[in-house]
Amino acid sequence: MLDQIIGQIRPLDAAAMAAARDRQARLTKPPGSLGVLEELSIRLAGLAGTCPPPLPEPVAVAVFAGDHGVHARGVSPWPQEVTAQMVANFLSGGAVINAFARQLGATVTVVDVGVATVLDPLPDRDEPVPDRNEPLSDQDEPAPDRDGRPPRLIIAKVRAGTRDLSVEPALTRTETLAAIDAGIATARTLLDAGARALVTGDMGIGNTTPAAALIAAFTGADPAEVTGRGTGIDDATLARKTELVGAALARHRPDPGDPVGVLAAVGGCEHAALTGFMLAAAASRVPVILDGVIALSAALAAVALCPDARGAMVAGHLSVEPGASVALAHLGLEPLISLGMRLGEGTGALLATPIVAGAVRVLQDVATFDSAGVSEK
Ligand SMILES: O=C(O)c1ccc[n+]([C@@H]2O[C@H](COP(=O)([O-])O)[C@@H](O)[C@H]2O)c1
Ligand SMILES: Cc1cc2nc[nH]c2cc1C
Numbered sequence: 001m002l003d004q005i006i007g008q009i010r011p012l013d014a015a016a017m018a019a020a021r022d023r024q025a026r027l028t029k030p031p032g033s034l035g036v037l038e039e040l041s042i043r044l045a046g047l048a049g050t051c052p053p054p055l056p057e058p059v060a061v062a063v064f065a066g067d068h069g070v071h072a073r074g075v076s077p078w079p080q081e082v083t084a085q086m087v088a089n090f091l092s093g094g095a096v097i098n099a100f101a102r103q104l105g106a107t108v109t110v111v112d113v114g115v116a117t118v119l120d121p122l123p124d125r126d127e128p129v130p131d132r133n134e135p136l137s138d139q140d141e142p143a144p145d146r147d148g149r150p151p152r153l154i155i156a157k158v159r160a161g162t163r164d165l166s167v168e169p170a171l172t173r174t175e176t177l178a179a180i181d182a183g184i185a186t187a188r189t190l191l192d193a194g195a196r197a198l199v200t201g202d203m204g205i206g207n208t209t210p211a212a213a214l215i216a217a218f219t220g221a222d223p224a225e226v227t228g229r230g231t232g233i234d235d236a237t238l239a240r241k242t243e244l245v246g247a248a249l250a251r252h253r254p255d256p257g258d259p260v261g262v263l264a265a266v267g268g269c270e271h272a273a274l275t276g277f278m279l280a281a282a283a284s285r286v287p288v289i290l291d292g293v294i295a296l297s298a299a300l301a302a303v304a305l306c307p308d309a310r311g312a313m314v315a316g317h318l319s320v321e322p323g324a325s326v327a328l329a330h331l332g333l334e335p336l337i338s339l340g341m342r343l344g345e346g347t348g349a350l351l352a353t354p355i356v357a358g359a360v361r362v363l364q365d366v367a368t369f370d371s372a373g374v375s376e377k
Helices: 001-009 014-026 036-047 069-073 082-091 097-106 175-192 210-218 233-253 259-266 270-282 293-305 307-310 322-331 347-365
Strands: 059-066 107-112 152-155 197-203 288-290 313-317
Touching: 001 014, 001 097, 001 175, 001 270, 001 293, 014 036, 014 270, 014 347, 036 233, 036 347, 059 082, 059 097, 059 175, 059 270, 059 347, 069 097, 082 107, 082 197, 097 107, 097 347, 107 175, 107 270, 152 175, 152 233, 175 197, 175 259, 175 270, 197 293, 197 347, 210 233, 210 259, 210 270, 210 322, 233 259, 259 270, 270 288, 270 293, 288 293, 288 347, 293 307, 293 313, 293 322, 307 313
Parallel strands: 059 107, 059 197, 107 152, 197 288, 288 313
Antiparallel strands: none
């Protein structure tokens, strides 16, 4: 599926971008006065291939969940079972992402790509997989979002947690490709259901460690520049985590020219799935709003696989995790909001979606100097 999706990704449409740039100059506002929104609107026109571009609505959030063998090295203060517990929380509508989704009328889809523990009433791996996007029948009635749609679960488990990347590759190449495919399939499911903007979400205790390793591998940054406190670790743990990231890179020597190999060596199931999710958005020419450091590490893999995929990416927010700034600089993306957040789940990206819609509204709704009879300077 990966090669097929990459083959469908095209550069931004230069004519639509020129039309958007020209229109921005004629709208009733001083040129440049909308700052970052102007370039964003031009890029969205290039992505859609038309000016004005369509509104990026409805919005669908996909929260990719996975566990990590490296958790055994004490890189996170939280127990591993919190990943599965939070999956249950997402499905009952009780997480922060659910609250924001209700506020903004977005749907939430949770994708188990690699959760280690299975919680009752979540179905076991060996049990029949429920229909894609069907809510679990035996869960408590979840809190619906604004349009009355409950959170959904997709089970696409590649393995029950990755291997410990500090001693062996986290995933095999086959597992990595399966996780990428799960991300592609999720994007297609959401787009088929009508989504016109995709938001990246992640849940995985320990997943900031592989994110840091991926960012170092793809950008060449020093592990100390990209390794952070994740959910909140003390100085001694941070020093150990940084050393572990450095040792993993020295052991595996991941080659950034082989992005799938990098994801397999030092990544995770949700990181690989997010890579596929972003590539599928780019292939469908729909914007994908990136959340925090985990999404950004996956974005580096997506752009390494297909540079034109960058055209579909919008950096939703600036996570305080240091690797996020390094990855954003490498991607050449400017985050829309900076609220000191480091939650994950897609929360920062989802909060930025009204800004993305605002950029489109400007091209769609605002009068030109000519049409409104406003004098130009
Ligand atoms: O989005 C971010 O930038 C971000 C930064 C720090 C932590 N997180 C979330 O916290 C979890 C990973 O943190 P940790 O400390 O267990 O590696 C995982 O569920 C992430 O979604 C997310
Ligand atoms: C409670 C909790 C919620 C989260 N959501 C995303 N990552 C998380 C990590 C923890 C620990």
